[in-house]
Amino acid sequence: MERGAQFERIISPEGKELGNVTEEFFDKILTSPEVIGSGQTAEILVNNDYPDGENFCVKKITNLDSPFFPRKSIDHELGVQRQIHQIPGVRVPEPIAGAVVRYDDGSRGQFALMERIFGHSVADILDQRLDLPPGFDVEKFVADLRGMVDKMHKRDYYHRDLHEGNVMVEWDTFSPVIIDFGLSKKAVTQEEREHPYIDFGFSRPGHVPVATNDLTNITRRIQNPLRRYALS
Numbered sequence: 448m449e450r451g452a453q454f455e456r457i458i459s460p461e462g463k464e465l466g467n468v469t470e471e472f473f474d475k476i477l478t479s480p481e482v483i484g485s486g487q488t489a490e491i492l493v494n495n496d497y498p499d500g501e502n503f504c505v506k507k508i509t510n511l512d513s514p515f516f517p518r519k520s521i522d523h524e525l526g527v528q529r530q531i532h533q534i535p536g537v538r539v540p541e542p543i544a545g546a547v548v549r550y551d552d553g554s555r556g557q558f559a560l561m562e563r564i565f566g567h568s569v570a571d572i573l574d575q576r577l578d579l580p581p582g583f584d585v586e587k588f589v590a591d592l593r594g595m596v597d598k599m600h601k602r603d604y605y606h607r608d609l610h611e612g613n614v615m616v617e618w619d620t621f622s623p624v625i626i627d628f629g630l631s632k633k634a635v636t637q638e639e640r641e642h643p644y645i646d647f648g649f650s651r652p653g654h655v656p657v658a659t660n661d662l663t664n665i666t667r668r669i670q671n672p673l674r675r676y677a678l679s
Contacts, residue, residue: 452556455549458522460529460542469544473560476505484568485509486612488629493563503543504563508556508629521545521557528561528628531604537595538617538624540564564626566618569669570611573676583621585677589670592623597662603634614669 457465457473480492488510495501508521525542532539541562548556567577592614599606606613608630615624634640 452548452550455547455555457544457546458525459544460525462522462526465544469560470546472503473505473544473546473558475500476503476560477558480505484571486627489627502563504540504561506559506561508558521547521559524629524631525559527604527631527633530633531599531625531628531631534598534602534604537598538622539628540624540626564615564617564624566615566624568612568626569614569616569673572616573611573672579677580616580618580621583616583677585670585674588616588621588623589666589673592625592669593662593666595623595625596665600662603640604631605634605640606631609665609668611669611672 454470454473457469459465475497476492476494478494479496480494482490483493483504484491488508490507490509492505492507493501493503522545525545528539528542531537532541543560543562546558546560548558550556567575571577572579596606596609606625606628608627609625613625613627615626616622617624632639
């Protein structure tokens with residue numbers, strides 16, 4: 448665990464308090480972890496030095512206080528992620544537990560333990576000029592992604608931040624995996640369904656905010672740059 452930190456509470460995605468076994472699992476990953484990914488609000492940490500460690504990761508929230516990223520609590524994020532994970536045909540990392548950590552200076556940190564996805568985000572593929580897997584079919588990938596988002600929307604779950612950095616290509620299956628549910632929610636009213644799509648400028652020039660339920664334009668944001676890259 449990080450120096451000067453103690454677990455304040457550990458909860459399941461369903462909101463139940465968890466015990467020492469989960470705390471030990473967090474501890475193992477957070478002891479000399481490797482950072483395998485980072486974004487505007489979080490880092491993804493792994494530790495391959497113990498049995499089964501390579502199959503899990505910890506998401507560390509790094510920008511809780513930024514006024515530009517009004518994130519909800521880790522409890523809420525994991526709860527929404529669990530509900531979406533249970534929708535048949537929608538691939539997201541399985542959430543396992545959330546943790547709130549208290550530091551010696553009185554501040555707090557938030558962490559999420561979840562399934563590790565072996566692949567790269569679409570953003571990483573484009574920015575780092577990574578090779579697409581042999582046989583990768585862009586049109587099938589986008590169609591599969593569109594199908595997943597449509598299934599989420601039919602159950603009134605909206606990601607609200609679905610850009611290239613939050614869609615991964617899983618190498619074993621070539622399938623899309625949707626990640627990062629910090630701004631996601633279940634809509635209750637029509638106004639929430641049509642609310643302008645949250646966009647903090649992660650995406651490439653030319654992208655503009657679209658409605659939360661605008662399936663065509665949401666998936667087009669992924670499709671167009673990926674299609675151009677595959678043809679380059």
